[in-house]
Amino acid sequence: MAHGPRSWHAAAEAVLLPTGALAAALLAFGVFVWFGGYSPVETWTLLFRGAFGDAFSWQNTMQRAAPLMLTALAVALPARAGLTVIGGEGALVLGALGCAGLPYLMPLPEGTPGSALVLLAGAAFGAVWLALAGAMRQWRGVNETISSLLLGYIAIALFKHFVEGPMRDPASLNKPSTRPLAEGLRIGPIAPDSLLGDVHWGLVIGLVLCVVAGIWLSFTASGFALRIVGGNPRTARLVGLPTDRLVVAACAAGGACAGLAGAVEVAAVHTAANASVIAGLGYTGILVSFVARHNPWAIPPVALLFGGFAAAGSLLQRRLGLPDASVLVLQGFAFVFILAAEALRGRLFQLQMPTMARLRLVAPAGGAKA
């Protein structure tokens, strides 16, 4: 038996811990619905079919996952610099505002360059907003968790003020909105006639940025410096790293991702900025990032899992008449188990040893009697 960590243990744990946790969560959820008088097997089948059962389910899951990848990055990047920033929602709504607002300020070229410009405007708004939280912490000593949360409320208030006031499209009577983006500025589906259906480019943007963020953190000098700042700010200062700049840059990068998420929501889905953009995607990103342990490369699968839960929940409601809250219960189980499973990291294979040893002690005793 294993007497110490083997080289394959870490890799095996990386797969076994999350899958085991998910299995435990599904089991617990099965018991939960069984108490409510529903069949666990039917529930599991529906969960699977709703999230990953066919091409439509995959589209459904991916479409829901796309914005979460970006809002999760808004938490993950500052987290690697040692900050707990939870104001992604604010950066997202300002990103939406920036995207819808740019055409008010200047004429834009049609097509990809124009789309890129409105997306960049969104990213810039988001970047400035979260950079504020980072700057206030580094130079004024304001706790970034509180300040980013409060900045989020301010952002939503600003958003509503502009959408319902100066930027309101007079034609939007009962649902105040900005003027819709011109057709040429919108983002379309990746491949409308393939299996991908109406999944839009936001998914690609999210995936690419997750990969890029991972490369930045793992393979570049500045990414390494950032992780040092996150690991031990005093050491970072001692070796002469520009701590303040790195922290603010991490916040700005995170904010840019969330702002981009808002811009994509406007350019690909809503076509105009209005209150429907404030749908809590920024807050869900916090959960995604924590479950992914702030690792950008782990964010896409976790976001897919989240999207899958939402897609499956939709089918579950329609087929079994379960209330929407039941999916929240499943999500709750999943995240508690996934986070609890982290306690076993590095110990999973060590745990077996005493158990096996005990079994071996018991077995011969039983054998001797027989």
Next chain:
Amino acid sequence: MTTQQWNRRDWIKGVGALGAGTASAGWAGLALAQKPLSVGFIYVGPRDDYGYNQAHAEAAAMVRKMAGVKVVEEENVPETNAVQKTMQGMIAQDGATLLFPTSFGYFDPHILALAPKNPDVRFAHCGGLWDATKHPKNAGSFFGYIDEAQYLNGVVAGHTSKSKKLGFIAAKPIPQVLRNINAFTMGARSVDPTITTTVIFTGDWSMPVKEAEATNSLADQGVDVFTMHVDGPKVIVETAAKRGKFVCGYHASQAKLAPAAYLTGAEWNWITAYTQIIDAAKSGKPHPNFVRGGLKDGFVKSSPYGSSVGEAARKNAEDVRAKMMKGAFDIFAGEVKDNTGKVVIAKGKAYKQTDVELEGMNYLVEGVVGKV
């Protein structure tokens, strides 16, 4: 790894399909004979919110009992991509051919994105947004003139109030909401022209904390009858009752929450609209694109009077209701001034409910304390 997973999925899918096939084989004859109409209902909030969504869900529960109709429902669906996916899912996974996406924000861009791609599916949206010149024929909207019921609320409130101060807690200063505030105030002032209505806008459709604060602060200012236009009136009704004040409900009946404080309420009666649209779908008639109605047509109704409503109030309200039922009563009939003294409806001019001018209402009438 990936291929293995795919294989397993395919296997499970295969077994599932086999199971479903065997199960449905026995029913095939029956299914062919009846071929029920699959109808999907989508709500933006919880089905039991004592408000907007409950009003729809209560009518959907009646649809469920109709013969030859299969109902699928989903609640808490935000006005994002999620609602497009829910609609597509209802069409693809549940075979729905008639959808009732009930939230106002589902129409543009979500229904407009899906309707052209699904020409065989009927989209019946709640709200007054469908426009024959711009929108697809398989989409449509239905709505009710609930300001009539709010006018009756106002009459009852006018009789009940001792302080002559009424409170209206509203989400946003948009035409639909302003129309309700104005109708309520005009109803109350038809009883006593010294009555005023103080309005507080909370800024969004579901802001329970702000709604409670607004209720308390109005109660402190001497307001003794409340009404509202928010998605879930529960908090306002309970808070007002706790403060010993009266309330007129909105959307659905909140009488159960505060039986002693509840006077009456302006309720939707969506089953009327649902039935028209479902009957058309069953018989294959063209989709009714523009469905509207008020008290007379059974689209809206009043909650039964509470025990605190006096005889005079009942009689007055019933007189007005009788006129409305005959179509002989116009709420917005001149001369009407706004609360800055400007004449907004000239003397002798009377708007019918169907007049589109009323759908762009952007003023508060005389007697309303507040600003748009």
